[in-house]
Amino acid sequence: MTATIRDVARHAGVSVATVSRVLTGSRTVSPELVERVNEAARALGYRHNAVARALRRGTTNTVGMIVPEIGNPFFPAIVEAVERHLGGTGRDLFLCDSQQDIAIERQRVLALVGRQVDGLIIVPVSATGSRACLEEVITRTPIVQVDRYVEDFPADWVGVDDELGIGAAVEHVASLGAKRVVFVSATLDSSSAVQRHVGFERAMRKLGLPLDEPQLLGTFRAEWGRVAAIKILTGASLPDAVVCGNDEIAVGVLGEFRRRQVRVPEDVLVTGFDDIRFAALADPPLTTIRQPHEQLAAECIRLLDARMADAGTPMQRIAIAPSLVVRESTGGTS
Amino acid sequence: MTATIRDVARHAGVSVATVSRVLTGSRTVSPELVERVNEAARALGYRHNAVARALRRGTTNTVGMIVPEIGNPFFPAIVEAVERHLGGTGRDLFLCDSQQDIAIERQRVLALVGRQVDGLIIVPVSATGSRACLEEVITRTPIVQVDRYVEDFPADWVGVDDELGIGAAVEHVASLGAKRVVFVSATLDSSSAVQRHVGFERAMRKLGLPLDEPQLLGTFRAEWGRVAAIKILTGASLPDAVVCGNDEIAVGVLGEFRRRQVRVPEDVLVTGFDDIRFAALADPPLTTIRQPHEQLAAECIRLLDARMADAGTPMQRIAIAPSLVVRESTGGTS
DNA sequence: ACGTAAGGGGTAAACGTTTACCCAATCTGC
DNA sequence: GCAGATTGGGTAAACGTTTACCCCTTACGT
Incomplete structure (x- = not known):
């Protein structure tokens, strides 16, 4: 059985308070006792019990993070960046995936908050459906929303300006002469879906472009991108550009266009959003x-x-301004 | 402040033991008291404290999982599958990324084990370097290695038969007439790198194919795939096939070949390993x-x-036998 | 030399839950 | 009617750590 502070105290011939003081450095202890305690801890292979410490201190030195779809490379990229910034602060990141399901999300939130993470970083599944569980726990732990946010819910948030970003994509394809622009994105469940949709419509109106193309809203998945590409191809004629709500959709669109001998960018321009690391590796590389x-x-x-x-x-x-990255899928160079 | 079991006991007019018995169902309590306790818990918004429960019970209902590189889509795919199997068992999965660094890996292992996860699932960073920290904790928590394993370390493991898998890829390209086959993989730090390398050499010998091509061992990253492709293209002549140690490398290779007008599969066959979800979306779709x-x-x-x-x-x-998926990068159909 | 302050070590309570043990009431069998 | 068994509720210890408080010793200033 692993040693406890009591064992170390007994071994060193001091009290548990002295052992605790030595190991945490919380108050001065005589050099002689420090030496004995450290030696005893070393000899017994003592490691403090994080659970007991958490109960006593009320803090855990952990941060919980929940992403809605860990298989989308965008979220692991955010997680990696968060880890880099958290690293060096002595805190551990515990990651959970909510599988785009608000019931699972609630389970994850309660699992992390119930274990007293010192803070929670969340990409909410739904702009409305995620509110209930977050309201339930916001008084118990600090929460920061990233990328997406819950509407009418007072919590910190950081993300890109989705409207601005999609607007930049529309302006970019318009600047290349595109008149008929189709938007392929996700149903308006999450704030990013909503904001990108709003951004698309606003940019089209601003540029005086027609908004009469059918709206192709599915999931933020490559599979949906393929399905959407097929729908586009069964239309009367090919649009000038396809603006996608994220890179996964765009990669799916590119793949299906390629499979059906539609040339990008010659026949149609395609853009994405996020800049996942496969965007540059897609063929053609994705704007x-x-x-x-x-x-x-x-x-x-x-x-x-x-x-x-x-x-x-x-x-x-x-809200951070995102930037347009022009690659071959709109005629740019690699 | 959030209610504790003491508050509930006071509110219901019973002892804390009774409250605990009611809420956990651990022993019979009279229906009248059950009603009072549940009503009090509801009224006070009581949630049990998972930290205190963990200290008392010595279990946490959590499983820790560590992957070496969360940005590689293969690992999120495994995580998603593990979550599906864990879901419904009432246990929570806490995921950590070890960033391909054994020092970070050790921090993660100690963070999870220190918080008394009931089990640890790990894809070890290094076949040798990961041993020390795993030996340190294996007496404290059940450990299962997935995909990769630590050499000379007695712990459960499940993964595919890497030798068999790479062997299938070599046999496949050989069956299509390939004589000069280049292997692009990772340096032999992890067991999968080692086993895939062994599998490649064994298959080449078995088929009587020349092993005199330079070995291109870098990282399991698309960036390395691009660099390796450049190295291949600066050789005297193009090989017949490039067998890659994982899909990320293969996607990098495909991208660089495309960029330099090398046609796949016409000019050279390319294969990967893992079947990440971008394998099918690559151009051409990846075998x-x-x-x-x-x-x-x-x-x-x-x-x-x-x-x-x-x-x-x-x-x-x-060891589970993997399967060959033939796509366009070796002349298969979509 | 004395009074006051500072240092440092030990004891025990606290954190919040679980459960062993004890005790009282009730039930059952003879 | 009584003895023994069963049921169920309360008290308090336990889990392992931290730290407030207490007390003793030593040091310093007058």
């Missing part, structure tokens, strides 16, 4: 809206730390 | 060795449960 992972992660951790330091800190919403 | 995620996950959870049930259970090594 996309890059989300600045490092900056999102840095702001996220900063918001969380501010919230942890002072629960009454005024709520912050940080 | 690969499919790892059966669901089966790997199911066996993994079964091994963990067996280990949890009886720490003395004989160690098991389960």
Whole structure:
């Protein structure tokens, strides 16, 4: 059985308080006793019990993070960036996947909050459906929303300006002469789906482009991109451009176009959103809206730390401008 | 502040033991008191404290999982499958990324084990370097290795038969007439790198194919695939086939070949390993060795449960045969 | 030399839950 | 009617750590 602080105390011939003081450095202890305690701990292979410490201190040195779809490379990229920013602060990141399901999301939230994570970073599954469980726990732990957010829910958020990003994609294809532009995205469940949709319609109106193409809203998955491409191809004629709500959809669209001998960008321009690492590797390499992972992660951790330091800190919403990355799928070079 | 079991007891006019008995159903309590306790718990919004429960019970209802590179879609796919098998068992999965770094891996292992996860599922970073930290904790928690394993370390493992898999890829390209076959994989740090390398050489010898091509061993990353493709293209002449150690490398190779007008499969055959979801979406769609995620996950959870049930259970090594998926990159159809 | 302050070590309570043990009431069998 | 068994509720210890409080010793200033 693993040694406890009591065993170390007995071995060193001191009290458990002395052992605790030595090992945490919380108060001075005489050098002689420090030496004995350290030696005893070493000899017994003592490691403090994080569960007991959490109960006593009320903190765990962990941050929970929940993403809605871990198989979408965009979310692991955000997780990697968050880890880099959390690393060096002595805190551990515990990651959970909510599988695009608000019931599973609630389970994950309660699992993390119930284990007293010091903060929760969440990409909410649904702009409306995620509210109930987050309202339930926001008084118990600091929460920061990343990328997506819950509507009418007062919590910190950092993400890109989705409207601006999709607007940049529309302006880009319009600047290349595109008149008929089709939008392929996800149903309006999440805030990013909603905002990208709003951004698309606003940009089209601003540019005076027709909005009469059917809206192709499915999931943020490559499979849906393929299905959407088939729907586009069964239309009367090919649009000038396909603006996609994320890179996965775009990769699916590209693949299906390629399979059916539709040339990109010669026959139709295609754009994505996110700049996942396969965007550059797609064929042709995908023009996309890059989300600045490092900056999102840095702001996220900063918001969380501010919230942890002072629960009454005024709520912050940080929208970061994304950037257009022009690649071959709209005629750019590699 | 959130209610504790003491508050509920006070509110219901019973003892904390009674409240605990009612809420856990651990012993009979009169219907009248059950009603009062449940009503009090509801009224106070009581949720049990998982930290206190963990300290008292010594279990946490959590499983920790560590993957070496969360940005590689293969690992999220495994995580998703493990979650599906764990779901419904009332246990939560806490995921950590070890960033291909054994020091970070050790931090993650200690973070999870220190918080008394009931079991640990790990894809070890290094066949040798990961041993020290796993030996340190294997007496404290059940461990199952997935995909990769640590050499000379007695712990349960489930993965595909890497030698068999790469051998199938070599046999496949050879059956299409390939004589000069180049192997692009990772340096021999992980067991999968080692086994795939061994499998490649063994298959080449078995088929009487020349092994004099330079070995291109870097990382399991698409970036390395691109670099390797450049190295191949600066050689005297193009090989007949490029067999890659994983899909990421293969996707990188495909991209660079495409960029330099090398036609796949016309000019050179390319294969991968893993069957990540971008393998089918690559251009051309990638011939690969499919790892059966669901089966790997199911066996993994079964091994963990067996280990949890009886720490003395004989160690098991389960190698599952992968399957060849022929796509356009070796002349197959979509 | 004395009074006050500072340092440092030990005891025990606290964190929140679970459950062993004890005790009282009730039930059952003879 | 009584003895023994059963049921069920309460108390308190346990889990492992931290730290408030207490007390003793030593040091310093007058």
